[in-house]
Amino acid sequence: MAPLDATVLTNIIYVTIFLIGALLFGFGPIIVVKLLSPTSHTRNIAGKTESFIECGMDSIGSAWIRFGIIYYLYALIFLVFDVDVLFLFPVAVAYNSPEFIIRDFVEVLIFVGILSLAIVYAWMKGVFTWEQKKYSHLP
Amino acid sequence: MDTSIWKPILYLIGFMAFAGLNAAYLGWCERKGAGRIQRRTGPMEVGFQGLLQPLADGLKLMSKQLIVPKGVDGILFRVAPILAMIPAMTSFAVLPLSGNIQARAMELSVLLLFALASIAMMAVLLGGWASGNKYSLIAAARSVSQNLAYEIPMLITVITIVMVSDSMSLRDIAVAQEGGFWHWNLFRLDLSIFMPISFIIFFICSIAETNRAPFDMAEAESELIAGHMTEYGSMGFGLFMMGEYLNMVVGACLITILFLGGWSSPFGLLPSLGLLWFLLKIYVILFTVIWIRWTFPRTQVYKLLNLSWKILIPFSLVNLLVTAAFLKIF
Numbered sequence: 001m002a003p004l005d006a007t008v009l010t011n012i013i014y015v016t017i018f019l020i021g022a023l024l025f026g027f028g029p030i031i032v033v034k035l036l037s038p039t040s041h042t043r044n045i046a047g048k049t050e051s052f053i054e055c056g057m058d059s060i061g062s063a064w065i066r067f068g069i070i071y072y073l074y075a076l077i078f079l080v081f082d083v084d085v086l087f088l089f090p091v092a093v094a095y096n097s098p099e100f101i102i103r104d105f106v107e108v109l110i111f112v113g114i115l116s117l118a119i120v121y122a123w124m125k126g127v128f129t130w131e132q133k134k135y136s137h138l139p
Numbered sequence: 140m141d142t143s144i145w146k147p148i149l150y151l152i153g154f155m156a157f158a159g160l161n162a163a164y165l166g167w168c169e170r171k172g173a174g175r176i177q178r179r180t181g182p183m184e185v186g187f188q189g190l191l192q193p194l195a196d197g198l199k200l201m202s203k204q205l206i207v208p209k210g211v212d213g214i215l216f217r218v219a220p221i222l223a224m225i226p227a228m229t230s231f232a233v234l235p236l237s238g239n240i241q242a243r244a245m246e247l248s249v250l251l252l253f254a255l256a257s258i259a260m261m262a263v264l265l266g267g268w269a270s271g272n273k274y275s276l277i278a279a280a281r282s283v284s285q286n287l288a289y290e291i292p293m294l295i296t297v298i299t300i301v302m303v304s305d306s307m308s309l310r311d312i313a314v315a316q317e318g319g320f321w322h323w324n325l326f327r328l329d330l331s332i333f334m335p336i337s338f339i340i341f342f343i344c345s346i347a348e349t350n351r352a353p354f355d356m357a358e359a360e361s362e363l364i365a366g367h368m369t370e371y372g373s374m375g376f377g378l379f380m381m382g383e384y385l386n387m388v389v390g391a392c393l394i395t396i397l398f399l400g401g402w403s404s405p406f407g408l409l410p411s412l413g414l415l416w417f418l419l420k421i422y423v424i425l426f427t428v429i430w431i432r433w434t435f436p437r438t439q440v441y442k443l444l445n446l447s448w449k450i451l452i453p454f455s456l457v458n459l460l461v462t463a464a465f466l467k468i469f
Contacts, residue, residue, distance in 0.1 A: 014243040021151040022228030026221035050209040078287040092301040130441035
């Protein structure tokens with residue numbers, strides 16, 4: 001591993017200091033609340049203080065259940081795009097160099113073209129149509 | 140001075156004060172704006188025109204009991220509000236507020252900001268999931284898929300900006316736009332004919348990324364109580380709100396730097412008052428965001444997601460190609 005450049009090291013120190021500051025900024029109010037808020041038990045007639053907000057009724061079942069698959073499909077297409085967009089950043093920084101005029105553009109064109117096939121594929125597969133899925137339950 | 144340890148600490152203290160005041164008074168502005176738009180007066184009782192209302196709210200939030208409901212995921216439930224705060228606050232390490240007010244002029248600041256922005260999303264996901272409440276779970280799933288969807292057009296638009304300005308440093312991008320409003324990226328039609336479209340895409344995405352109405356699927360009051368914040372009381376809720384306002388400020392700063400020329404003055408007047416111009420620009424943007432919130436109805440979740448996938452992403456890809464072609468032809 002190459003030794004760290006002084007600039008990079010200073011960058012890291014700055015971000016770390018801000019990160020620590022942000023942590024303090026997050027914990028500070030919580031600590032103040034711990035000091036100021038009432039510590040005695042809550043006036044609690046029906047024993048519902050610690051239950052979820054369901055207008056006082058007991059909630060039926062857990063919330064940690066299987067959930068609409070459609071959100072995962074969206075997340076999957078996102079992964080395709082996010083990785084590719086990351087590759088575009090270095091290209092964008094170096095794009096303006098006057099060395100290769102046509103070649104640069106053609107390469108970006110090919111890359112974005114292939115990238116946009118992902119969205120065409122998802123569109124064709126019907127990820128973007130929200131219909132109530134009908135499931136046939138076998139007896 | 141550059142290597143002194145006190146420089147980042149002083150900047151940190153300054154930005155903390157700015158962030159705290161901003162979160163408090165943006166809340167006031169929002170309630171006042173909501174009031175005026177709906178033909179009410181908004182907060183009036185505490186202090187002149189309700190100016191002390193944020194203080195009263197803060198005291199009230201701080202003296203409320205921190206209740207952790209039974210059946211939540213203990214650790215994640217406690218981590219989430221703090222996690223909402225961290226990325227927004229850390230972003231200030233690289234944001235240039237004017238020519239000489241910037242904690243650290245980092246080369247990769249654009250990349251760092253977007254990396255932090257994707258952590259901010261985790262707070263909503265963790266908060267919603269760990270609450271163990273069905274409304275919160277729905278809110279978490281919605282808001283994550285929404286943030287994922289809008290991150291892509293945002294990133295692609297940023298890539299076009301990086302392309303035309305050859306740098307990933309926010310400072311360089313802002314400096315390149317100095318000298319009158321016709322140098323701002325928004326009006327640089329000679330760089331790319333689609334610049335105004337990039338601006339509109341970026342603006343829509345930044346509203347969506349900060350979960351503001353009309354894209355506030357994560358906390359749609361009429362459907363999901365308060366979404367991911369439902370189970371949080373006291374300062375847990377307060378931290379989420381502060382995080383949201385801070386994210387708004389960071390978003391407005393980004394829009395200003397990338398498209399509206401950062402701290403440069405529009406007509407070449409008073410160029411030494413960079414900070415003032417910068418603040419003026421971000422507050423105009425923040426006012427617009429508040430104005431939009433109280434004027435437009437909420438969208439539906441699938442229309443919202445499809446707006447991004449079917450319209451914004453194809454447009455931003457075309458925009459990227461057009462910009463690339465423009466740069467090589469001219």
